[in-house]
Amino acid sequence: MGKVKDILRTKGNxxxxxxxxxxxxxAIALMCEKNIGGLLILQNDKLEGIFTERDxxxxxxxxxxxxxxxxxxxxxxxxxxxxxxxTSIEDCMDLMTGKFIRHLPVVEEGRLVGLISIGDVVKHIIEExxxxxxxxxxxxxx
Incomplete structure (x- = not known):
């Protein structure tokens, strides 16, 4: 099974x-405009939180x-x-289903490098x- 970087390679960062x-x-207006279900909250390029439609x-x-x-x-x-x-796609699925979350920020060496959603993970698995x-x-x- 693939890794998160495989999804980001296809999806982009x-x-x-x-x-x-x-x-x-x-925030809701931006989410509507971009047709997305979640936004990351950054302060001085540091990940502070996430805001979703559920929130x-x-x-x-x-x-x-x-x-x-x-x-x-x-x-x-x-x-x-x-x-x-x-991180493996399988581990992401386990996290998402076990913690009831739909979005996972991707961090490398303390720096935000992307965001994947449950939809991205399912799409990747289907393609695989x-x-x-x-x-x-x-x-x-x-």
Whole structure:
């Protein structure tokens, strides 16, 4: 099975991030514009947290807060679980399913180098399985 770096090679290293002081409304607008389910929160290039659609629904709406008056720092998940480029896709699946998370920031030597989602992991696994099936079909048809 592949590694996180294989997903990043295909997907790229583009990461959308905001500072902790941004209002939730602005973060949600950015997420909508970019069609993404999560944003990383960076302060001075240091990963401070992650903010997802789940955080919005569970920590803002249900608590009756206003998205225009609430800084994202109040809702973000602090110290998110991270992975390395060398982490196996299988380990990522275990983390995501075991911890009920959908996004994993990728860090190398203390520096943010990407972000993978559960969708990226599933897509990679499907592509890998297609390759294996094609290889087996070619082997059988010889």
């Amino acid at each position: 583009k990461v959308y991030s905001v500072e902790p002081s941004i209002m939730v409304y602005e 919005y629904a569970r920590k803002l709406i249900l608590k009756g807060k206003s998205s225009k008056n609430t800084p994202i720092s109040e809702l973000m998940t602090r110290n998110p679980i991270t992975v390395l480029p060398e 399985q297609k390759d294996i099936i094609e290889h087996l079909e070619n082997y059988i048809s010889r």
